[in-house]
Amino acid sequence: MGWMQDETGLDKCAANHVALTPLSFLTRAAQVFPDRLAVVYGKHRKSYREYHARCSQLASALVGLGVVPGDVVATLIPNLPAQAEAHFGVPACGAVLNTINTRLDAGTVAFILDHGSARVVLVDSQFIPLAEAACAAMEGTAPQIVEVPDADAGHPASGRYPLYEDLLAGADADFAWQLPQDEWESLALNYTSGTTGRPKGVVYHHRGAYLMCMGTLVSWRMVLHPVYLSIVPLFHCNGWNHAWLMPLLGGTLVGCRDITAPAIFNAIADEGVTHFGGAPIVLNMLVNAPESDRREFSQQVEIFTAGAPPAPATLAKIETLGFNVTQVYGLTETYGHVTECLWRGEAWEGLKDAERAALKARQGVAMPMMEHITVMDDGMREVARDGKSQGEIMIRGNSVMKGYLKNPEATREAFVGGYFHSGDIAVQHPDGYIQIADRAKDIIISGGENISSVEVEGVLMGHPDVNLAAVVAKPDEKWGEVPCAFVELKPGATEDEAGLIAFARATLAGFKTPKQVIFGELPKTSTGKIQKFELRKEAARL
Amino acid sequence: MGWMQDETGLDKCAANHVALTPLSFLTRAAQVFPDRLAVVYGKHRKSYREYHARCSQLASALVGLGVVPGDVVATLIPNLPAQAEAHFGVPACGAVLNTINTRLDAGTVAFILDHGSARVVLVDSQFIPLAEAACAAMEGTAPQIVEVPDADAGHPASGRYPLYEDLLAGADADFAWQLPQDEWESLALNYTSGTTGRPKGVVYHHRGAYLMCMGTLVSWRMVLHPVYLSIVPLFHCNGWNHAWLMPLLGGTLVGCRDITAPAIFNAIADEGVTHFGGAPIVLNMLVNAPESDRREFSQQVEIFTAGAPPAPATLAKIETLGFNVTQVYGLTETYGHVTECLWRGEAWEGLKDAERAALKARQGVAMPMMEHITVMDDGMREVARDGKSQGEIMIRGNSVMKGYLKNPEATREAFVGGYFHSGDIAVQHPDGYIQIADRAKDIIISGGENISSVEVEGVLMGHPDVNLAAVVAKPDEKWGEVPCAFVELKPGATEDEAGLIAFARATLAGFKTPKQVIFGELPKTSTGKIQKFELRKEAARL
Incomplete structure (x- = not known):
């Protein structure tokens, strides 16, 4: 411990210790950026x-x-x-x-x-x-x-x-x-939208939000005066803390009521948007937007995406439009993103699209404000860094919630062993990059073989007619489960079930290839995640 | 206070609270930037x-x-x-x-x-x-x-x-x-080089260095992978904490034994240096370097300068060479810089050189990690923001020392009223920007009029033959004190005393114009500050 032999008079006092809080960012911004544009929405x-x-x-x-x-x-x-x-x-x-x-x-x-x-x-x-x-x-x-x-x-x-x-x-x-007098005081309360049971109230402290902002700006390569388009709902992890972050950088927050391709392109072209976050469904919306909905822009726009790995086909297309996509990963319990797929320029430049996309599909490494994020087995031992051994993503750091409001038992369970237990199943690559193998329930087990629904979805999304695809397990007499695909086609597209199955089979092993394809709009949560539990119910009825 | 009615189970634990320390930056860098160049010096x-x-x-x-x-x-x-x-x-x-x-x-x-x-x-x-x-x-x-x-x-x-x-x-x-288990543990000990008495041992804590790094990268507009040339001595406020900062950004620290113009230009051209800090004397060295010592480079190089305001003439010249200069201000007690002359692009673009230089001569506003930096009178009331009323710069925030080692009395004095008392005399402009009027002893009082030695030095530095100038009070029978200038000429320059006095008088009021000019090398401290107390002694002997 770094305590010197004589620390007389070296205590905290008002001059040298101030509670960390994102509120101080706006207090300062009002002083040092008084005339900069802070918030824009229409005439506001x-x-x-x-x-x-x-x-x-x-x-x-x-x-x-x-x-x-x-x-x-x-x-x-x-x-x-x-x-x-x-x-x-x-x-x-x-x-x-x-x-x-x-x-x-x-x-x-x-x-x-x-x-x-x-x-x-x-x-x-x-x-x-x-x-x-x-x-x-x-x-x-x-x-x-x-x-x-x-x-x-x-x-x-x-x-x-x-x-x-x-x-x-x-x-x-x-x-x-x-x-706040104490940076551990409560700042925000966010209810998780669990798929079962009542939502739990996640409590954030001031310190966590302050440090979340500091870490985010490093990972997102933000300098002074970014223009942030608010697509990630501010009711979802407080928009990954970006409302708190903007005043630190004298940035502009651009409001948005309805998330549509024209709204996004207009904000980029008219307000000079430099950064936004969004689920892969938003990226999809952009690459599939008709020419009439698009606008020209000259700046490079940085996107953080989370919720699911962006499909390789989407990534390849969106980068040619002037966007750079970084996948991040996190949960309501971690204030939003806590890992980033940090691009290793020195090692990864010059790779082909497919290789780039495969790397960008990883959830990556701990962001700067986090202490340790890893993958552990049931005994809380780190799994081998072999890209195969699966375990649970475990998270330790200053951007982890205080706990669940009025639910000390759930809080205790979540923090067993000194890590927040994410509930997400992942592997670790030899370079330490984490990749979600599948949300636990998204693994399809067919004839004893594990199938990653993410992998099958990635293949289907590469088909030029496919707008969105989700793959779930369908109960099967012989194999236990088989993959069943739900697909949204692009407007005017005409591909049929047999064609899509043949397309998938060209890439995938037979057991991984969907046995059935259902066409129609996919059910989504408020944050744009596809509601797979609904699809699983539907698949079971088929 | 933001404590909710029921905070049961919402305490700190290993999962959600980790002591802030810059050591975690290098731990992370070894994981996420393992193959990036960290430290360069010759063959090392x-x-x-x-x-x-x-x-x-x-x-x-x-x-x-x-x-x-x-x-x-x-x-x-x-x-x-x-x-x-x-x-x-x-x-x-x-x-x-x-x-x-x-x-x-x-x-x-x-x-x-x-x-x-x-x-x-x-x-x-x-x-x-x-x-x-x-x-x-x-x-x-x-x-x-x-x-x-x-x-x-x-x-x-x-x-x-x-x-x-x-x-x-x-x-x-x-x-x-x-x-550290506690971010208040001691990290470093730095002795101040006071002009009188024994040096005092300034103690830094881990939290302060961590937050100093976070605030610095925002102010210095640093993104990932800067190349930092280590000119500010690492024994001076730990090089303004930059050794600790670099791993957070996966940056490269370029070592340097002797600070010379060729060494700096070579590092910029050969290692791709993007940032360095240095006293105005370093800027002077660059603008006055002979053509044969210079090298071509294409990147914009960001310089933080401190210790004294850069002379307008130096500023005007160095910006055309590809450097952008930001003045910062701080003390050993504040881990280095805590104010920055934040450039107000929206309001200050298009100004002429002299106006730009006048603005860049300000010490500026509190950096992001600081809570409040202001100018107060003896009663600890803020002075008027009129650019005229003088007071002492007072500093509160997380990058303030724990105190002086084994000197609780000096610590208590330094922190009276909940602010660190800098000892530096300044004014505040209407926009809140602080400007040092003069280090207290640098004010020359002549015939009841206060003269800022900084102002007189700025004028002399605008003369094409002048390399460095320092102005101090010389005792005078009639006026009490009169300004006396000590000047280093550029190699080969031939200007004489009468010529320099006439040059100064063209800009300055009569009472501010130096009555005497002494030519020769100026005595400097280890950190490049001119030792005015030596010059004052010499002026008294004249």
Whole structure:
């Protein structure tokens, strides 16, 4: 231990120890980048001076509504300015921000509002009916609704609730922020959208969000003044913490209500977007966009993608359009991304597309703010770095949640042995890069052979007519399970089941080749992940 | 405070809380950048895999020499590989690194070795006589000397001490690093070179160095894989923490024994240097270098400069050579730079050279890792932001020292009121940018008028024949004090006293114009600062 023999007088004091918090990024930005554009959405264009003032007004208004430090303030808002402002305004009065997924059903929203004991909920006018139904279904006291209309987008005020802008207008732009005294204080509450049971409330601390921002900017090669397009929902790991990150860099956050190819291309061309994150489905949307939806742009745009490895065919196409894609991996419990497929320029340049894509399909290595991320067997021993031995991804570092709210047993289980247990099954390559073998349930076992649904999907996605493909296990008398594919074709495409099966068989072993192909739109979660459990149910019915 | 009503089970644990330390940057770099070039000096070219192994061997060797956690290990080495390795190898065995200024006299080195109770000292062969004289002059037990020869540079081994490379060769490259359990543990000890009295031992903690690195890379617009030329001595605030920073970015540290214009231009051209720090005297050296000492290069090179504002004439010249200069400000007590003259592109583009230089002469705003840096009067009230009202620069944030070793009284004084008191006198401009009015003793008071020696020096430096200029007060019967200039001319230049005085008078008020000019080489400290106290003594004798 690095304690010297005599450390008299060397203690922490106000001059040399300040609690880490992302709030300090905006406090500083208002001083050093006052005239830079902070948040953009349509006609809403606010500088850092204005953004800071509006967040201060929000904090002041919340205090006026009776919010006290430690209270929960919830939101039901798309990636719009008020949602970004809540990331600072809510903790600036000592409250904890609970961004709720706007695509959830009223029953689940009611559960979340009850479980978190939200005192106030900021609601976009589009989601007032959802909020009202949820409040009606609650067991406890319903939170006070504050309405955030977006008339220009066709969502005017209902007239039934106090309006966000009115509250701000009546509040104090010089409100003194309640900065944390201890960086372990709670900053945000995010409910995981588990496939079974009630969602769990993941609690973030100020320190974790601060360090998440620092690590992210290194991995994403961000310099001052990036322009970040907010596609990853801010209700999903707080948009991977990017709302908190932007003021550190004097960057601009570009809001976005509906994620469409024209909206993305327009933001890139008109606002000079340099960075965004999104599930592979977003990449797909871009490469498959008709020419009329595209725009010219000159900057290189950096994309972080997560949720599933991008298909090789998608990667090959999107890079020629001026995008650079880095796969990252993480969970709600880890504030979002904690591994990155760091590109080894010195070793990997000059590879062919297929080899590049195979490397980019890896989830990669620990990001800078993390201490250790590895793959372990059931006895918590690291698996061999052979690209074959499977185990669970285990995560240790400063961007790991405090735990699950009011669920100490689940927290204890998640942290057994000093690592967060991700639940994701992976291998480690000889260079230490982690690659998800399959979300545990996505392994198809056919005649005793393991089949990676990711691999089969990757092949199908290489077919020029395929927009999206998902492969699940279908129960089978003889083989136990066989792969069954669900496919969305591109508009106007005409490929049929036999053609796709033959295409897959040209690359895959027979046992890996889908035995059946079902065409139609795939069911997706609010974050764009394909709902495989729905497909598994459907496959079982076939 | 952001504590929720029920925080049961939400405590820190091994999974979600890891002590911040720059050591983790190298641990990670060895994993994710193993084949990247980490340290370069002549034939010494080591990858991150090798660098990590050598630092592990150093830690192992120190344990073999009897070093235990909390011990001090000192160095007397220029900016060479062993000095960089000590930044990781020493704390990796739990010891505290004390890099000693190689330009100090033996008596002061003896005081430092005694005061810090150094157990081992790593010594470059050039400084073996200094180390021997210091050890002989010590009151307590002398540290064990380990010699680091540099035969290629004309400094072969003395044959009297164990050799650094031999110790490494016999040590364990898989030594398990002793990472701090608490980020407040001591990492380094740096003695300030005060102008009066014995130096004070400034103690750094792991957290401060980690956050210093994070803040620096943002301000310096560093992305992955910078090439950093080590000009700022690593014994000066640990080279502003850059040895610790490089592994975070997979960057390359280029060693340098003697700071000369050819050495700098060669490193830029041959090693692709992208960043370096240095006092204005280094900038001067570059702009005044003869054509034969220069080399062509295509990259933009970013320079952090500190110690004094760069002269407008120097700034104007160096930017045309492919360098971008940012002034930073800090002290040993703040790990180096804590303010930066952040360039406000949106507001300041298109200004003329003189206006740009005037803005770049400011010390600027708090860097991202700092909480609050301002200028206060004696009552600790912020002075008006009018560019005129003077006060003391006061500093609060995570890159402030733990305190002075074995000097709790000086520590308490330095931290009165919850800020570190810098001792530097400054003004604040309306935009919050701080500008040093003068180091307190550098103000010349003539006939009741304050004269900024910095201003007068800036004018003199604009003369084409002037290489360096320093202005101090000379006692005067009539006016109390008058400005007296000491000037180094460029080789071959012929300007005389009358000519320079006339040149200055063309810009300056009469009372600010030097009454006397003395030509000759200026006395400088080990870090390149001009020793004004020597000049003041000389001026008093005139």
